[in-house]
Every structure is written in C-alpha cells, then in structure tokens.
Amino acid sequence: MSKDPLSNKQSSPRIAVAGAGAIGCTLAAILAHAGQAVSLLARGSTLQAIQSQGIELRRQAETYQVPVTVSDDAHTLGSQDIVFLCAKSHDLVGLAQAATPLIGPETLIVPMVNGVPWWYFERLPGQDGRRVKSVDPEGRLRALLPSAQVVGVVQFMTAERVGPGSVVSNTPALLILGEIDHTESQRVQDIVDVLNASGIESRHSAQIRDPLWMKIIANLTTNPLSVITGATLNTMYGDPRLLPITRKILFEGLTLAAAHGARIPLDPDTIIKETIAMGAVRTSMLQDYEHGNPLELAAIGDAVLELADAIHLPMPTARDVIAMAHYRGTSQRR
Ligand SMILES: NC(=O)C1=CN([C@@H]2O[C@H](COP(=O)(O)OP(=O)(O)OC[C@H]3O[C@@H](n4cnc5c(N)ncnc54)[C@H](OP(=O)(O)O)[C@@H]3O)[C@@H](O)[C@H]2O)C=CC1
Numbered sequence: 001m002s003k004d005p006l007s008n009k010q011s012s013p014r015i016a017v018a019g020a021g022a023i024g025c026t027l028a029a030i031l032a033h034a035g036q037a038v039s040l041l042a043r044g045s046t047l048q049a050i051q052s053q054g055i056e057l058r059r060q061a062e063t064y065q066v067p068v069t070v071s072d073d074a075h076t077l078g079s080q081d082i083v084f085l086c087a088k089s090h091d092l093v094g095l096a097q098a099a100t101p102l103i104g105p106e107t108l109i110v111p112m113v114n115g116v117p118w119w120y121f122e123r124l125p126g127q128d129g130r131r132v133k134s135v136d137p138e139g140r141l142r143a144l145l146p147s148a149q150v151v152g153v154v155q156f157m158t159a160e161r162v163g164p165g166s167v168v169s170n171t172p173a174l175l176i177l178g179e180i181d182h183t184e185s186q187r188v189q190d191i192v193d194v195l196n197a198s199g200i201e202s203r204h205s206a207q208i209r210d211p212l213w214m215k216i217i218a219n220l221t222t223n224p225l226s227v228i229t230g231a232t233l234n235t236m237y238g239d240p241r242l243l244p245i246t247r248k249i250l251f252e253g254l255t256l257a258a259a260h261g262a263r264i265p266l267d268p269d270t271i272i273k274e275t276i277a278m279g280a281v282r283t284s285m286l287q288d289y290e291h292g293n294p295l296e297l298a299a300i301g302d303a304v305l306e307l308a309d310a311i312h313l314p315m316p317t318a319r320d321v322i323a324m325a326h327y328r329g330t331s332q333r334r
C-alpha cells in the first residue's frame with residue numbers, strides 16, 4: 001500500500017459515508033452540497049427517503065435538500081478512497097461487514113464513533129496487541145478494519161435525526177483527525193483539506209489520543225447522566241443539583257486521562273463554561289433512550305471503567321451513574 005494514497009490524485013477523492021443516521025446524513029449532505037463525490041450506504045426507510053428526496057439537512061436557520069448517490073448494496077458503490085463509518089459503537093461490526101466492498105487495500109477508514117475506540121491500543125508503542133474488550137470482545141473489528149488503514153477522528157459536533165434521511169445539526173462542527181500511531185501524514189492532511197474545503201472545520205493532530213480523551217470525558221460526564229435525568233448539556237453542567245455530580249465524574253475522567261498521558265488543554269472550569277455554552281443539546285444517548293434504541297454504554301461507559309480497572313482507579317461516581325444508565329436502558333427494553 002502506498003503511504004499516502006490520496007496525495008497524487010488529480011480528481012476529488014471518492015468518499016463513502018456508511019450509516020445514514022444523524023452524523024452520517026449531516027456529513028454526507030455537507031460534503032455533497034460542497035460538490036464532493038459522495039456515496040451513502042443506507043438501508044430501509046432511510047434509503048427510500050433519500051432515494052426519493054435526497055437528504056434534508058437543517059442547519060443554522062437554513063434547510064438544504066441535497067441529492068446524493070445512495071444504496072444499500074456496497075458492491076454497487078465500489079471501492080473508495082475514504083470511508084467514514086457512522087454508527088453507534090455496538091453496531092460497528094454489522095456496519096463494517098456491510099461496508100466491506102467499499103474498502104480496498106488503500107482505502108482510508110475513518111470511524112466516526114464516540115467512546116473508547118477498538119483501536120485505542122493499536123499501533124501505540126509498548127501497548128500494541130492489547131484489546132479494549134468492552135468494545136471489541138471477540139476481536140472482530142480488529143479483523144475487519146486493518147489498523148494501518150484506520151485514521152482516528154474526534155468529532156465535536158451534534159446532530160439529531162428527525163425522520164428518515166432528515167437531520168438537524170445546529171452547533172458548529174469541528175473534526176480532529178490523526179494517525180493512530182501519532183505520526184503526521186500527507187494522507188491525513190488530504191482528508192483534512194477535503195473537509196475544510198467542504199466547510200467542515202477540521203484539524204490534523206499528531207497526538208490524536210489527546211483530543212480523544214477530551215471527547216471521552218465529554219461523553220462520560222453527560223451521556224449516561226442524561227439518560228437518568230433527561231437533562232440537556234447546559235443543564236447537566238449548569239443546574240446546582242446536577243453540577244456536583246458532573247464535576248465529580250469530570251475529575252475522575254481527567255485523572256484517568258492523565259494516567260494515560262493525555263494532555264487536556266482546558267481546565268475544569270473552562271470545560272464547564274464551554275459545555276454550558278453549547279446550550280440545550282440532547283445527547284445522542286438521550287435521543288437513543290427516548291427512541292427505545294440500545295444505549296452506547298459499552299464504548300462510552302464500560303470501556304472507560306475497563307481502562308480504569310486496569311490501573312486500579314476506582315471512579316466511584318462514574319461507575320454508579322453508568323450502572324443506573326444501564327438499568328434505565330435495559331428496564332425500558334424489557
Ligand atoms: N448524534 C450526535 O449528536 C453525535 C453522535 N456522535 C457519535 O457518532 C456516532 C454515530 O452516531 P449517530 O449518527 O447519532 O447514530 P444514529 O443511530 O443516528 O445513526 C447510525 C446509523 O447507522 C445505521 N446502521 C447501523 N448498522 C448498520 C448496518 N449494518 N448497515 C447499514 N446501516 C447501519 C443505522 O441505520 P438504521 O437507522 O436503519 O438503524 C443508522 O442510520 C455514534 O458513536 C455517536 O455517539 C458523536 C457526536 C455527536
């Protein structure tokens with residue numbers, strides 16, 4: 001495989017977005033609206049809706065109706081330069097299987113997934129070979145998605161699916177991408193350039209696990225608690241009854257991140273202020289709870305506790321809140 005498969009290409013790269021939910025439709029609509037060669041792997045009623053009327057994206061007072069090439073058969077879309085995998089962590093094996101025909105030996109795989117990723121220990125000097133059992137218990141993701149082709153991404157954006165093929169995304173989007181072995185590369189820069197040229201603010205990091213920890217902590221402090229309380233981001237970080245709980249989880253998460261050598265550029269008070277400023281956002285986990293969908297607790301909760309257990313860090317508040325969120329998730333689905 002050439003090291004930088006995109007660097008010598010004259011035409012725009014072939015991009016596929018697999019998974020047509022909140023994030024996948026938002027990303028595909030923005031890229032297609034900007035003129036990129038985008039295909040979307042969708043299924044069921046979402047596929048039908050997008051085939052007949054394109055993706056409907058509502059963003060900052062504008063509504064866009066964006067036609068995209070869409071199919072439920074990845075063979076018809078063929079091998080791509082970049083594949084964004086956009087699904088909940090627990091659906092990733094199924095999505096990766098469905099997306100296999102999109103992935104050739106030089107395709108860059110960009111998993112847009114919250115929580116601790118299955119690749120966390122991969123290509124990390126001294127740790128390669130360790131597995132995150134909570135997210136990849138049988139090593140199926142590792143087998144399906146070659147780590148040399150995986151590009152890490154951390155997504156600071158929000159989106160909500162309001163109907164099949166119809167999404168709302170009002171907060172500013174920032175994507176940070178990086179090689180999972182913490183090098184800089186032209187191929188990551190090429191993806192960053194495509195995203196920036198399409199209007200999605202993106203940055204290249206040679207330490208992708210630093211912003212990854214920032215995002216793991218954002219999800220850890222808010223997603224499980226939102227399921228228990230029904231509260232939005234600004235309330236969980238602003239209400240005097242909830243802030244003491246959020247703050248304890250924040251400190252537990254920051255301690256774990258520091259133990260993993262992560263450099264978090266923000267102090268706790270700034271994190272609290274910036275989260276309040278995001279406004280009345282319902283977390284993706286709260287949205288799933290309200291729709292009766294499975295909760296992404298393995299990646300956002302259990303995997304964090306797995307990393308903490310490995311170094312004997314107790315994390316009592318996070319543990320209690322995650323246990324309650326599990327209870328809510330399963331009691332609702334009985
Ligand atoms: N939404 C948000 O605001 C944010 C989400 N994230 C993270 O991004 C990731 C994606 O989230 P989000 O977009 O909200 O999730 P959604 O549940 O909205 O979308 C996931 C999509 O994947 C599709 N899918 C799942 N399995 C398959 C399969 N085997 N074949 C084809 N399609 C499949 C689902 O299809 P179907 O509908 O048919 O089931 C669904 O459309 C998650 O990790 C989430 O935590 C991160 C930041 C913010």
Ligand SMILES: CC(C)(CO)C(=O)C(=O)O
Pocket residue numbers: 114157158218219220222223281282283284285
């Ligand atoms: C909005 C945010 C940051 C909340 O933790 C998120 O990533 C999600 O909803 O899953």
